[in-house]
Amino acid sequence: MAKYKLQINGRAYEADVEPDTPLLWVLRDNLGLVGTKYGCGIAQCGACTVHVNGNPMRSCVYPVSAAANATITTIEGLETNGKLHAVQQAWDKVDVAQCGYCQAGQIMTATAFLSKNPNPTEAEIETAMNGNICRCGTYHRIREAVALAATKLN
Amino acid sequence: MTDISTTSRRSFMKLAATAGGGLMLGFSWTSTLASTAMEVLTDTQLASGNINFNSYLSISPDNIITILSPNPELGQNIKTSFPMIVAEELDADWTKVKVVQAALDTNKFERQVTGGSGAVPHSWERLRKAGATARHMLMEAAAKRWKVSVDTVSTENGMVLHKASNRKLSYGELATEASKVAVPTEVKLKDQKDFKLIGKAIRNVDNYEMITGKPLYGLDVYKEGMLYAVIQRPKAFGMKLKSVDAAAAKAVPGVVDVVTFKNNVAVVGTSTWQVNKARKALKVEYEAEGTLESSADHDRIFKELLAGKEATERRKDGDVDTAFKNAAKVITAEYQCPFLSHSPMEPMNFFADVRPDGVELIGPIQTPERARGDVAKLLNIAPEKITLELTRLGGGFGRRLYGDYVLEAAELSSIIKKPIKLIWTREDDMTGGTYRPAVRYRFEAALDKKGNMIGYKLRGAGINSGNPTREDNFPSGAVENLLIESVEHKSPITTGAWRAPITNFLAFAEQAFLDEVAQAAKKDPIQFRLELLDKAKTAPVGAIKYDLDRMKGVITLAAEKANWGKKKGVSQGFSVYFSHRSYVAQVADVVMKDGKPTIDRIHAAVDCGIVVNLSGAYQQVRGGVIDGLGHAMYSNLTFKAGAAEQSNFNNYRLIRMKEVPEVDVHFINNGIDPTGLGEPALPPTGGAVANALFKATGKRLRNQPFINQPELKNV
Ligand code: FES
Ligand code: FES
Numbered sequence: 116m117a118k119y120k121l122q123i124n125g126r127a128y129e130a131d132v133e134p135d136t137p138l139l140w141v142l143r144d145n146l147g148l149v150g151t152k153y154g155c156g157i158a159q160c161g162a163c164t165v166h167v168n169g170n171p172m173r174s175c176v177y178p179v180s181a182a183a184n185a186t187i188t189t190i191e192g193l194e195t196n197g198k199l200h201a202v203q204q205a206w207d208k209v210d211v212a213q214c215g216y217c218q219a220g221q222i223m224t225a226t227a228f229l230s231k232n233p234n235p236t237e238a239e240i241e242t243a244m245n246g247n248i249c250r251c252g253t254y255h256r257i258r259e260a261v262a263l264a265a266t267k268l269n
Numbered sequence: 270m271t272d273i274s275t276t277s278r279r280s281f282m283k284l285a286a287t288a289g290g291g292l293m294l295g296f297s298w299t300s301t302l303a304s305t306a307m308e309v310l311t312d313t314q315l316a317s318g319n320i321n322f323n324s325y326l327s328i329s330p331d332n333i334i335t336i337l338s339p340n341p342e343l344g345q346n347i348k349t350s351f352p353m354i355v356a357e358e359l360d361a362d363w364t365k366v367k368v369v370q371a372a373l374d375t376n377k378f379e380r381q382v383t384g385g386s387g388a389v390p391h392s393w394e395r396l397r398k399a400g401a402t403a404r405h406m407l408m409e410a411a412a413k414r415w416k417v418s419v420d421t422v423s424t425e426n427g428m429v430l431h432k433a434s435n436r437k438l439s440y441g442e443l444a445t446e447a448s449k450v451a452v453p454t455e456v457k458l459k460d461q462k463d464f465k466l467i468g469k470a471i472r473n474v475d476n477y478e479m480i481t482g483k484p485l486y487g488l489d490v491y492k493e494g495m496l497y498a499v500i501q502r503p504k505a506f507g508m509k510l511k512s513v514d515a516a517a518a519k520a521v522p523g524v525v526d527v528v529t530f531k532n533n534v535a536v537v538g539t540s541t542w543q544v545n546k547a548r549k550a551l552k553v554e555y556e557a558e559g560t561l562e563s564s565a566d567h568d569r570i571f572k573e574l575l576a577g578k579e580a581t582e583r584r585k586d587g588d589v590d591t592a593f594k595n596a597a598k599v600i601t602a603e604y605q606c607p608f609l610s611h612s613p614m615e616p617m618n619f620f621a622d623v624r625p626d627g628v629e630l631i632g633p634i635q636t637p638e639r640a641r642g643d644v645a646k647l648l649n650i651a652p653e654k655i656t657l658e659l660t661r662l663g664g665g666f667g668r669r670l671y672g673d674y675v676l677e678a679a680e681l682s683s684i685i686k687k688p689i690k691l692i693w694t695r696e697d698d699m700t701g702g703t704y705r706p707a708v709r710y711r712f713e714a715a716l717d718k719k720g721n722m723i724g725y726k727l728r729g730a731g732i733n734s735g736n737p738t739r740e741d742n743f744p745s746g747a748v749e750n751l752l753i754e755s756v757e758h759k760s761p762i763t764t765g766a767w768r769a770p771i772t773n774f775l776a777f778a779e780q781a782f783l784d785e786v787a788q789a790a791k792k793d794p795i796q797f798r799l800e801l802l803d804k805a806k807t808a809p810v811g812a813i814k815y816d817l818d819r820m821k822g823v824i825t826l827a828a829e830k831a832n833w834g835k836k837k838g839v840s841q842g843f844s845v846y847f848s849h850r851s852y853v854a855q856v857a858d859v860v861m862k863d864g865k866p867t868i869d870r871i872h873a874a875v876d877c878g879i880v881v882n883l884s885g886a887y888q889q890v891r892g893g894v895i896d897g898l899g900h901a902m903y904s905n906l907t908f909k910a911g912a913a914e915q916s917n918f919n920n921y922r923l924i925r926m927k928e929v930p931e932v933d934v935h936f937i938n939n940g941i942d943p944t945g946l947g948e949p950a951l952p953p954t955g956g957a958v959a960n961a962l963f964k965a966t967g968k969r970l971r972n973q974p975f976i977n978q979p980e981l982k983n984v
Contacts, residue, residue, distance in 0.1 A: 116522060133522065133543065140542040144497065149489040150482015152663075153541075154614050155695045159918035162614060190482030203480045210472040210884045213892060214344030215479035216614040216663030222480060245927050248918060250614045250664050251344050252895030253888065254926045 119179050123148065124192025130179065138182050139163045139174040142189060150190035150219050154248070161247030162216065164223040165189045171227035190219040193226065202226045205264035213251035221247050225261045233268050235261070290445035292406065293327040294452070296399040307402050309448050326355055326399055328407075332427065332441030334359070334366045341635050342475070343662035343669070345947045346885030349474045351396055353882055357466040358400030358459055361440070362427035368474045393942050401456040403447070410446035411438055461879070461940050470884035475661070485661040487632035488692065490620045495688045496525055497541045498681055499548050501534040502701065505911030507559035507761035510534070514552035521547035528684050535681050541692055559761040561911030567732060570758050571709040574730035575603070580754035584740035586811045587750035589715075592724030596715035600789045604712070604778035605972045608732075608906040609705035610913075610921060611767055615663020616698040621678035622688035623648065628655040629688075630679065633662040633669055640672035644679045666896075667766040671703050699921055700913040704906060705767035706734035708774055712782040715750070720790030722801065724750040729775070731757055733764040737771055742847060743820065744783070746813035747805035761911065768896065769948035772848040777901060777973065780844040780956025785969065794843045794960065795828050815847040819876050822937050823854040827874035830935050831856035839869070842960025844953040851877040851949035852937075855894070857961035858930075866965040868898070868958060870931040873950060878941035886946055890934045893950025899924025901955035905974045922976075 121128045123146070130145040137156075142148040142165070151174055154162030158173040165174045166188040193200040199207070202225050212218045221244065228235070228243040235243070240261045249257065293310045310325060323339045336352040352368045355361075404424055411429035412419040415436060422431050430437045478485055503509060513534050515527035523543030528535050534553055538544040560566075593599060619632035628650065634640050637657045645652040662669055678691040693701065708731040715724030725748040729737035740753040767773060787797035799821065806817050824845050827833075833841060833856060845854035858870040871894050880886045903922040907914045915921035959970040968980035975981055
């Protein structure tokens with residue numbers, strides 16, 4: 116085991132884990148940040164998406180040793196001063212979630228995408244979101260919510 | 270009396286506490302509980318624990334209306350839709366309504382309810398009555414205070430009004446007085462035309478928690494001192510454990526113990542990652558105890574079963590032999606669907622803490638009462654000593670009807686005498702069984718010279734499928750000579766209910782076959798079905814267990830909305846199905862894009878009775894269509910020597926955003942009490958899509974997944 120200092124949602128954390136432990140399990144098991152979800156563990160579903168230095172990252176295959184000097188944002192850190200992120204607001208407005216389990220990952224993918232491409236076409240939204248599985252099939256509303264959030268961010 | 274255990278009683282009170290007065294009305298949410306009566310709950314009664322209800326409605330003096338939701342929520346919108354029904358009859362201000370569910374780690378409340386797609390139809394009356402009863406009591410209280418007749422007061426948006434004198438009082442102001450009014454036994458329910466909330470799009474009451482990543486799900490459960498556990502199960506169906514060498518696994522840092530029970534080798538430790546690593550270091554040997562089946566075996570078995578003499582007769586009308594002998598034309602076709610995994614996004618998991626003084630279980634399960642009973646039996650302790658707390662379910666699709674993982678968690682905790690959270694990996698989930706069974710059907714239809722279907726035969730052969738037919742469904746009742754049979758192969762591969770059990774594959778096969786028959790009869794597929802329905806109406810054959818008019822209603826609506834047969838450059842396919850109490854017709858539009866047939870749009874016409882929450886209902890239909898389409902197109906679970914060949918989303922394909930066409934949803938507005946919507950939108954999709962692709966390519970798709978079929982190559 117080794118000690119890792121992590122910067123998550125603007126706070127400093129420390130975790131004593133094996134270097135190969137994926138960030139996902141450090142967040143969930145060591146730090147109690149369980150908003151980031153486990154869906155497949157092999158970078159196929161997107162449920163575990165977090166931001167590492169602003170980029171979307173599959174935390175299930177991202178070892179903690181690589182995250183040590185990075186700035187990490189999880190779903191718990193999107194809300195600022197009690198105000199939901201525009202993407203979260205859109206998710207509520209469009210009433211996207213069904214079982215809700217995939218949605219943290221969807222929202223993290225969408226926020227990272229919109230920060231790089233604030234004015235996307237429908238096709239660009241689909242490409243950006245295609246890596247995230249929603250077993251409940253809320254895809255139409257995800258697309259709609261990303262488009263709505265884009266208009267709000269502009 | 271419904272049993273509410275001691276801890277739960279305490280929590281009921283805590284949840285129900287209406288500090289400083291107010292009204293609290295206890296009622297029962299579903300018909301699984303015998304009592305239909307309602308009662309004002311008093312402090313004394315709450316303290317005595319003599320509670321005969323599984324839900325309550327409370328109105329506090331500060332005007333907050335609280336409704337307790339006892340159902341497992343797996344995404345079917347119950348937690349939002351049900352309180353809407355109460356609030357409608359109450360004439361409540363929805364912005365003042367709070368829906369409470371026993372929250373993780375804080376409250377425990379026994380729920381005797383299984384939930385599922387039949388939930389709305391079962392609870393509709395009770396929920397309406399609960400709201401109407403409270404409304405009536407508030408009106409009585411106001412009338413008394415104003416010294417006017419109750420007939421002269423009315424309600425609106427959380428207020429009681431006396432229009433004649435221009436007076437009004439909020440529900441909160443009246444709540445304490447209302448609690449002293451005798452509970453009426455008969456109340457008048459609203460006329461549907463006066464509905465203000467029902468039929469509107471209301472956002473999910475849990476949106477905030479879901480979009481901010483609050484701990485809601487079983488996998489999020491954490492308790493002080495808890496250990497994490499994974500289980501290595503036999504690698505194939507038909508195998509059992511022979512020997513375990515756990516030395517290397519035990520040496521992995523963070524591992525606390527490795528224990529063997531039944532055919533399971535469980536690794537327990539301080540983190541999910543470390544126990545999974547240790548699990549890979551296990552040296553486990555298995556030996557066969559049954560046949561190790563492969564998909565090639567199933568192919569052969571299907572052929573034998575369909576050709577064999579033995580079959581169970583499910584329905585027989587008229588004389589099929591004569592009909593087929595006299596037929597001008599006979600159409601025969603076979604259709605097949607593979608095994609499927611449920612693959613809810615949240616894999617199976619459960620928390621268990623087995624202590625000498627009692628057992629605590631927490632997690633996602635659709636059948637909590639059964640799970641509790643089974644654990645009681647397994648551990649040989651009284652069910653009253655077990656509390657089971659439900660978490661939100663990260664999808665179910667039928668998988669969480671089965672409590673195998675609850676039993677595993679309980680047994681493991683009882684062995685190691687520590688609280689544990691058992692986690693199934695995605696691979697465990699996909700290779701671990703309880704699949705949608707694989708089925709093959711043989712259909713035969715006899716046509717007379719005029720193209721009338723005078724004979725119909727169906728034999729369904731399934732692997733652990735039970736009866737894979739629905740013998741009393743359409744077209745039964747519309748064909749004079751009909752024979753429906755089933756035959757089953759018993760296999761070590763475990764199967765179970767999968768969203769829209771049986772109909773999820775039967776509907777595809779039947780609706781695609783009827784398209785073939787219509788083609789042979791040289792009839793328009795919709796016209797062909799309408800003729801059969803007319804026939805069933807004028808000259809019914811045997812029992813008819815579906816509503817002919819409702820089916821006709823969705824057919825007509827779908828045809829109209831899809832502009833059936835009138836679209837240039839669009840190949841359309843039709844399908845209609847009655848299942849799980851509701852009626853859904855679909856038209857799939859296929860267009861050519863870059864020389865490839867592409868599903869552009871699916872039109873769905875739905876008769877589920879009254880739509881409670883338009884937002885939830887719309888998504889249930891779109892989600893059902895996407896589920897039906899995705900699995901018909903892509904998903905496939907095959908076997909080699911008893912082991913599933915797919916193990917995760919890299920080799921088991923689920924539909925993704927780019928593959929989803931537009932889905933238009935149209936509801937029939939006929940005022941019938943709700944008949945449920947969790948499942949019925951799924952079954953018709955495969956047939957509509959197969960029929961549209963046939964129009965576009967001239968090739969029939971008779972086997973799922975379509976993507977693997979040679980017919981779709983080179984098109
Ligand atoms: S859990 Fe990381 S991509 Fe699925
Ligand atoms: S909302 Fe259930 S998996 Fe996406």
